[in-house]
Amino acid sequence: MRHRLRDPITGLLFVLPMLVLFVIFRFVPTLGAAGMSLTDYKISGDWSFVGVDNYARLLDDPIFLGALRVTVVYVAIYVPLTVVVSLSTALLLNSVIFMKGLFRGALFLPYVTSFVFAGVIWRWIYEFDGLLNGLLAKIDLGPVGFLDDTALVLPALATVSVWKGFGYSMLILLAGLKSIPRSYLEAARVDGANAWQRFRSVVFPLLRPALFFVMVIETIGAFQTFDLIYVMTGGGPSRASYNLILALYDQGFGDFNLAYAATIGISLFVLVFIVSMIQRRLLDRSEK
Amino acid sequence: MTLTETKRPAPPPVGRRSAVRGRASGRQWPLVALLAVVSVLTVSPFLLMVVLALSPANEPTVPHRWPDGLTFDNIMTNLTSSGFLTWTVNSFIFSAVSVVVILLTASMAGYAFAKKRFPGRDTLMWAFLATMMVPFQATLIPLFILVSELDGADTFWGLIVPTLANSQAVFLMRQFIRDLPDELFEAAKVDGAPEWRVYLQIVLPLTKPILATLGVFVFLWHWNDFLWPLVVANSDEVRTLTVGLASLRGEEFPQSMEMAAAAISVVPCLVVFFVLQRYLVNSIAMTGLK
Numbered sequence: 001m002r003h004r005l006r007d008p009i010t011g012l013l014f015v016l017p018m019l020v021l022f023v024i025f026r027f028v029p030t031l032g033a034a035g036m037s038l039t040d041y042k043i044s045g046d047w048s049f050v051g052v053d054n055y056a057r058l059l060d061d062p063i064f065l066g067a068l069r070v071t072v073v074y075v076a077i078y079v080p081l082t083v084v085v086s087l088s089t090a091l092l093l094n095s096v097i098f099m100k101g102l103f104r105g106a107l108f109l110p111y112v113t114s115f116v117f118a119g120v121i122w123r124w125i126y127e128f129d130g131l132l133n134g135l136l137a138k139i140d141l142g143p144v145g146f147l148d149d150t151a152l153v154l155p156a157l158a159t160v161s162v163w164k165g166f167g168y169s170m171l172i173l174l175a176g177l178k179s180i181p182r183s184y185l186e187a188a189r190v191d192g193a194n195a196w197q198r199f200r201s202v203v204f205p206l207l208r209p210a211l212f213f214v215m216v217i218e219t220i221g222a223f224q225t226f227d228l229i230y231v232m233t234g235g236g237p238s239r240a241s242y243n244l245i246l247a248l249y250d251q252g253f254g255d256f257n258l259a260y261a262a263t264i265g266i267s268l269f270v271l272v273f274i275v276s277m278i279q280r281r282l283l284d285r286s287e288k
Numbered sequence: 289m290t291l292t293e294t295k296r297p298a299p300p301p302v303g304r305r306s307a308v309r310g311r312a313s314g315r316q317w318p319l320v321a322l323l324a325v326v327s328v329l330t331v332s333p334f335l336l337m338v339v340l341a342l343s344p345a346n347e348p349t350v351p352h353r354w355p356d357g358l359t360f361d362n363i364m365t366n367l368t369s370s371g372f373l374t375w376t377v378n379s380f381i382f383s384a385v386s387v388v389v390i391l392l393t394a395s396m397a398g399y400a401f402a403k404k405r406f407p408g409r410d411t412l413m414w415a416f417l418a419t420m421m422v423p424f425q426a427t428l429i430p431l432f433i434l435v436s437e438l439d440g441a442d443t444f445w446g447l448i449v450p451t452l453a454n455s456q457a458v459f460l461m462r463q464f465i466r467d468l469p470d471e472l473f474e475a476a477k478v479d480g481a482p483e484w485r486v487y488l489q490i491v492l493p494l495t496k497p498i499l500a501t502l503g504v505f506v507f508l509w510h511w512n513d514f515l516w517p518l519v520v521a522n523s524d525e526v527r528t529l530t531v532g533l534a535s536l537r538g539e540e541f542p543q544s545m546e547m548a549a550a551a552i553s554v555v556p557c558l559v560v561f562f563v564l565q566r567y568l569v570n571s572i573a574m575t576g577l578k
């Protein structure tokens with residue numbers, strides 16, 4: 001303890017490399033984004049202060065509002081889907097002993113790949129000439145333009161994202177399930193509770209922290225989806241999968257509306273922040 | 289290690305557990321069958337990708353019919369095209385350099401945050417954690433302008449250095465080192481060892497397991513990263529494999545060639561998976577790293 005007290009210099013020196021990286025590449029750009037959103041920063045570097053003009057423009061911009069809608073709808077499709085899939089597979093894995101390690105590995109496998117990889121494979125699966133339509137043709141159905149239909153494109157993209165990512169949440173939930181003492185379940189069984197009642201009254205309450213963690217992580221991730229949409233649809237058809245990150249990317253690197261793109265970034269941050277706070281509240285309330 | 293011992297709950301009595309398992313096993317088979325179906329469905333895109341990658345280019349293949357013969361032509365054509373090779377090497381450089389530098393800087397910072405006392409320590413740690421709340425995309429535009437101003441666009445340092453500021457890594461190292469007993473560090477100090485030797489000879493060896501875990505994750509994060517390489521590394525000399533793979537589209541590039549490229553790009557991830565699966569799986573459960 002004595003040494004900890006008189007070590008101000010070495011402590012700082014050890015933090016210094018990471019601190020420098022953080023200040024330059026995290027703190028400065030974060031403040032920069034907030035600052036830029038109040039200017040009309042141009043690619044030439046010229047800028048003047050414009051107040052909240054950029055934010056006012058957002059509220060009047062059909063492309064931004066459309067992207068906002070797509071983002072929210074995508075999150076609303078993806079999060080429940082991935083929670084259901086990862087919870088079901090975690091429950092299945094938890095109740096099976098035979099070849100459990102193999103199954104767990106197979107289900108987790110897509111997690112280690114990239115969204116670009118997933119996008120390339122699933123573009124083929126969804127194509128008119130691809131796997132799903134090939135299978136549908138065998139039973140005289142289709143072809144279905146999974147990525148060409150404005151109503152199907154978001155569920156189709158969410159499915160790919162679930163495939164690529166559910167292994168992670170499954171492992172978190174599996175660890176949560178394993179930490180539930182068997183004696184609790186045995187006691188419930190002895191009391192005559194059926195499988196659903198045991199899940200409802202024993203498993204679910206004890207799993208709630210893990211479920212909450214998974215929901216928060218997946219929600220934040222879903223708001224930030226970019227790679228997959230960029231590769232699979234580019235935001236189409238007719239901007240039906242054009243979300244906030246694609247709008248930010250196009251405004252910034254397509255049209256060079258840098259300040260406006262930064263404003264979209266700030267609005268994304270605010271959105272993610274608000275949703276996280278609401279989720280936090282809901283959890284706190286449900287625990288009382 | 290004491291850490292794992294304190295965290296592990298007491299195992300249930302052996303006889304009792306096997307009795308439970310024995311009773312349940314009769315009812316297991318439908319669940320095993322269901323699990324097998326879901327597992328096969330999950331893995332099937334990989335298998336189909338391999339079939340496509342090995343199919344002769346521009347000839348009918350799955351799902352319409354089984355290809356007449358399998359060939360490594362697509363794989364070889366990709367591997368011998370200079371662009372593809374450069375992207376692959378670039379991805380390796382991007383990932384490997386990031387692993388080494390992040391492990392070093394994050395373990396140093398984690399050690400200081402866990403075991404040192406210096407002015408502003410808690411504020412700094414809080415600030416590091418707070419950056420996790422800010423989505424990377426929200427800072428993308430200013431970050432790109434900054435890196436361009438520093439002449440980092442289309443350079444390796446511009447690609448790599450901004451991705452090294454990793455708060456998850458610092459936080460993980462801090463948590464792990466904080467649980468190590470203070471006496472280990474005190475003893476070395478009493479012996480008069482300089483601080484850098486304490487770090488090299490005590491901190492690094494003791495944190496090996498968590499460094500290995502973190503290294504695997506950093507490798508995967510960077511190998512699979514897309515948005516930052518997409519905006520900052522436009523020229524072929526710096527372009528990474530994910531960005532290159534995303535650019536392979538169109539009539540002149542046959543499906544089977546694209547699948548072969550995708551298959552090659554995923555090999556390092558699969559190696560990591562098959563060699564370190566148990567490790568990855570346990571660390572996700574314990575640390576929540578994503």
